[in-house]
Amino acid sequence: MLPALRLGDGFQRQAEYTRRPGWSRPVESLWAIVGKWQFVNRLPYSTVARCVSSLSRTGLYQGVDLRVLEAFDLDALAHFSGIHPSALCAGACVASPSSPALGLTSANLRWCPACMDQGFHAALFQFLPITRCPTHNSGLIAACPHCLSIIPYRLDPAAVATPLACPTCTSPLMADATVLAPEHHVAGPCKNLADWQRLLARYASWYCSVPRLRRSVPAGDTTAGADIPSRCPLPKDRLAFIGTLQEATHQAPFLSSNAKLRQAVTWAIDPLDEPPWDGSWKPPFGMQDWPNFQAPAFVDLCRRFSRITHLHRERDTPNDRCATAWWRRTWQGATQRPCSVQTTFDDPPFGVAEWFAFSKQLTSKSSRWGAQQALALRFEQDLQLTWLAWSELLEQMPRSSSMGLHPRLIPPRGCWLDEPTFSPTSTALGSWGDMHFQNYCGSAVSP
Ligand SMILES: [Zn+2]
Numbered sequence: 001m002l003p004a005l006r007l008g009d010g011f012q013r014q015a016e017y018t019r020r021p022g023w024s025r026p027v028e029s030l031w032a033i034v035g036k037w038q039f040v041n042r043l044p045y046s047t048v049a050r051c052v053s054s055l056s057r058t059g060l061y062q063g064v065d066l067r068v069l070e071a072f073d074l075d076a077l078a079h080f081s082g083i084h085p086s087a088l089c090a091g092a093c094v095a096s097p098s099s100p101a102l103g104l105t106s107a108n109l110r111w112c113p114a115c116m117d118q119g120f121h122a123a124l125f126q127f128l129p130i131t132r133c134p135t136h137n138s139g140l141i142a143a144c145p146h147c148l149s150i151i152p153y154r155l156d157p158a159a160v161a162t163p164l165a166c167p168t169c170t171s172p173l174m175a176d177a178t179v180l181a182p183e184h185h186v187a188g189p190c191k192n193l194a195d196w197q198r199l200l201a202r203y204a205s206w207y208c209s210v211p212r213l214r215r216s217v218p219a220g221d222t223t224a225g226a227d228i229p230s231r232c233p234l235p236k237d238r239l240a241f242i243g244t245l246q247e248a249t250h251q252a253p254f255l256s257s258n259a260k261l262r263q264a265v266t267w268a269i270d271p272l273d274e275p276p277w278d279g280s281w282k283p284p285f286g287m288q289d290w291p292n293f294q295a296p297a298f299v300d301l302c303r304r305f306s307r308i309t310h311l312h313r314e315r316d317t318p319n320d321r322c323a324t325a326w327w328r329r330t331w332q333g334a335t336q337r338p339c340s341v342q343t344t345f346d347d348p349p350f351g352v353a354e355w356f357a358f359s360k361q362l363t364s365k366s367s368r369w370g371a372q373q374a375l376a377l378r379f380e381q382d383l384q385l386t387w388l389a390w391s392e393l394l395e396q397m398p399r400s401s402s403m404g405l406h407p408r409l410i411p412p413r414g415c416w417l418d419e420p421t422f423s424p425t426s427t428a429l430g431s432w433g434d435m436h437f438q439n440y441c442g443s444a445v446s447p
């Protein structure tokens, strides 16, 4: 008689479940990837959670947050789904529950009906500032069209029992599941989706990564109205302007990188035209109302800002006037109020305070005075750089798009902060120094 066949652990791991990596497409969300895997396997929640989650048994009681990469055992998920770990990373919204960008995401499923009918869901749709599908230009929806229930963006017993369907009424979310087969796939993810994702990532990184602010920045309660966030997590309405921009333009606007613009910066104003330096200049905001903004270094920056504003007001083509108005709103910190070319404000330009707060301490060996001069020069260059950036942006925007524009599109802090770099193992919005999951890089899984 033959001895009983014993299966080792390795054999069990190989034998297991059906996987269909061909059903997935790049930048697909973990909701779709895990949902499709469960769709063909129909396993109980305890098994699914044990296979792919990194949470402890008690953690699993709450369900697994599909936004957070850290909640998954990436190697195991790659093994079971047959999808490369880097593609899985891009399917999560953020790396860990402490990522500031988690505040930008919805805890309930948001989707584009047209994409869903093709069996596709992107992690980008979970970001609240994104209001439309970049591929189809249709509004995202966040409730089941049949029973109007919201669908938690979580892997839990209800979700596992109804993969790719509404857990409340069990209606399938896509009309015809045969579209999952690769021969039905339409063209891959649209470039436009990636462009909007990059745009959102740029601003999220600028507004999430708060560098050490300079201590000497004018501060205090008087900055309450200023656009200087210093708290985490990121409030979701901070980047709401991106949704408004989506209403105005289908294509994500192209913004040159600061580094490139800085190389190309030419003085829009001929320095020879400068009026003589006005030593008697007084800030329009008084000591009584704005005591914290009277530091000599800040007042000096305001004087330079005022002079260059004056020169820009002389520029008279329609595009120049428009660029000047938006440029002024950026630097005045006028995020809510209108600002024509001639508007005057009697409060400090908060954008200048922001620029100052984010500026790097220049190490000048010569002297403190030399360092201040260098900083002032850089300030004037950045005023030019942002004016050029506005001018460039307005040239590519549709005529009717002014409603979608916002001073935060070219924030003064952007002059000092680098473009975010995307590693191959970034989550949907990049890792922002949260590099621990780079360890997975290279642990390729054969399909
Ligand atoms: Zn779509």
Ligand SMILES: [Zn+2]
Binding pocket: 144, 145, 146, 147, 148, 149, 166, 167, 168, 169, 170, 171
């Ligand atoms: Zn429903």
